[in-house]
Amino acid sequence: KEPKIHRNGEKLKRPPNTLPVLGNAIVFLRPRHVLFDWFVKCQQIFGRETFEISVPSLPPGVVINSPENLEFVLKNESIITKGDFFKQRSWDLFGYGIINATGDSWRAQRKAGVKFFTAANLDALIEHVMPTVYQDTTRKQLLEAVRDGSVIDLQKVLLDLTTTVVGHMAYDMEIDASSPFGKAFDHASDHVGLRFQNPLYWLTEMFTGASFRSSLAEVRRFSMQIVTNARKRRSRAAFESLITEGDGDTSTPPSDPCFGSLIDSLIESFAEPQVVADAALNFLSAGRDTTAQSFTWMFYALMRHPEALKEVRKEVDEKVSNIEDIDISLLQPATLPLTLATYYEALRLYPPIPFELKQTSQPVTLPDGTFLPANALVVWCIYAFNRAVEIYGDDAHLFRPGRWLDEDGKLVPRSFLEFPVFNGGPRSCLGKKMAELMGVWVMVRMCSEWDFDEVMDGLVRVDDNGKEIVRERVSANSLTLPMEGGLPCRVRMRDRKVPQERKVNGH
Numbered sequence: 001k002e003p004k005i006h007r008n009g010e011k012l013k014r015p016p017n018t019l020p021v022l023g024n025a026i027v028f029l030r031p032r033h034v035l036f037d038w039f040v041k042c043q044q045i046f047g048r049e050t051f052e053i054s055v056p057s058l059p060p061g062v063v064i065n066s067p068e069n070l071e072f073v074l075k076n077e078s079i080i081t082k083g084d085f086f087k088q089r090s091w092d093l094f095g096y097g098i099i100n101a102t103g104d105s106w107r108a109q110r111k112a113g114v115k116f117f118t119a120a121n122l123d124a125l126i127e128h129v130m131p132t133v134y135q136d137t138t139r140k141q142l143l144e145a146v147r148d149g150s151v152i153d154l155q156k157v158l159l160d161l162t163t164t165v166v167g168h169m170a171y172d173m174e175i176d177a178s179s180p181f182g183k184a185f186d187h188a189s190d191h192v193g194l195r196f197q198n199p200l201y202w203l204t205e206m207f208t209g210a211s212f213r214s215s216l217a218e219v220r221r222f223s224m225q226i227v228t229n230a231r232k233r234r235s236r237a238a239f240e241s242l243i244t245e246g247d248g249d250t251s252t253p254p255s256d257p258c259f260g261s262l263i264d265s266l267i268e269s270f271a272e273p274q275v276v277a278d279a280a281l282n283f284l285s286a287g288r289d290t291t292a293q294s295f296t297w298m299f300y301a302l303m304r305h306p307e308a309l310k311e312v313r314k315e316v317d318e319k320v321s322n323i324e325d326i327d328i329s330l331l332q333p334a335t336l337p338l339t340l341a342t343y344y345e346a347l348r349l350y351p352p353i354p355f356e357l358k359q360t361s362q363p364v365t366l367p368d369g370t371f372l373p374a375n376a377l378v379v380w381c382i383y384a385f386n387r388a389v390e391i392y393g394d395d396a397h398l399f400r401p402g403r404w405l406d407e408d409g410k411l412v413p414r415s416f417l418e419f420p421v422f423n424g425g426p427r428s429c430l431g432k433k434m435a436e437l438m439g440v441w442v443m444v445r446m447c448s449e450w451d452f453d454e455v456m457d458g459l460v461r462v463d464d465n466g467k468e469i470v471r472e473r474v475s476a477n478s479l480t481l482p483m484e485g486g487l488p489c490r491v492r493m494r495d496r497k498v499p500q501e502r503k504v505n506g507h
């Protein structure tokens, strides 16, 4: 007989309303934001104690909530890993890419990724790619909305920005978020997200999966095109260098060190085009949605907390005099601590990857004594973890960027065990620094240039006492944390009064 989950011979506690046969299946079928609120409630009930969940036909599972258990899980990748449960559901979208990969294939993709995130590439990102893409896309879209007085979806504007930036950085390719690929990718990842909640997805997809399958076909076509383009560019470059070498002409400057380096190192590491295509697509999807969503929730939080926006602007106005030429050294925590703290606070309350799941490859005992048989699911809900009063105090549910600063105003970062937004251990996020730099850049530039007013259509109701209640925005069903219905706003140009005293980059 298979050994069961237990702690010191005792059964683990179960969430309230767990049903005898269905277990927790019903809550898993609810919209994802309802599921995350359920995890928050469970976290409040169980604190740091590991508890058991079950859904018929799925392997037995536990939810962990303590930093000690999380550290053990993240550092023991070989025994608690991306198992069949995860891979079966995400294979159609992520294939051989790093998000699914384990063993040698993961190591090789990780190595290619590490090579890409060099200081030189991050410099190029901040000093060339971000300003150019922002000027050519974001600023134009916002100016147009100012001129027409029209409502824009800020989430879409930010997704256009991050898609183009990651496309340029990683593939030297113009990728448009509204292209058939962008739309197909969004649709496919929403659908894959639902597979994690519906144990009978393979059955329902037989009847309702046609649009999912056509989205997958478009995503696959496009990711192969990324590889084909890169191969053509490499052959062209090789041919040109042969000619110039033959001429003895050494006047051609070396090409930009940033562009194409990720796809190049993937091509050099893997012979099989499908593996390169999947790997490339995984980097694109890891980088564009997460960043766009984090910026969207951040602007949302700032619109709902004008006092926090005022503080950010005060810091930016004091420290950055030329927003059109932002040096990377300005974006560091020592220079703009409150701005980074505000970004962290948005990431804390609205983590773009809100939910993580791994599977044991052999029997395992967690540090708190919980025994797990092979194939058990280990789940942690980052969304709930980040709202734990045990870590963040009684006001954990509030947006309060000041919690990240000490009494001298210095930023005090938290370890991944208390703030697992970027994962940790050997599979920590490769793009953390890139995301932070982009986040602070976007805040400096956009909070300085624009005023955004959220369009509240349908969100306001009046209670029995005549008081206006404004509903919170919620996330949509997806693998990540897009905002449901986008973030509709009106835009105005801000009259930026730069202080006389130029403190840092006083050009």
Ligand code: HEM
Residues within 6 Å of the ligand: 098, 099, 110, 113, 166, 282, 283, 286, 287, 288, 290, 291, 294, 351, 352, 353, 356, 420, 421, 422, 423, 426, 427, 428, 429, 430, 431, 432, 434, 435
């Ligand atoms: C706010 C932005 C971001 C957040 C919150 C975030 C979060 C995460 C998390 C939680 C993981 C672990 C996923 C898992 O294994 O289940 C991860 C992995 C990863 N992230 Fe990020 N990420 C962000 C931005 C980026 C960017 C900009 C890039 C690159 C362009 C990137 C590249 C990656 C890669 C390649 C992995 C896989 C690492 C591995 O398995 O070894 N991420 N990220």
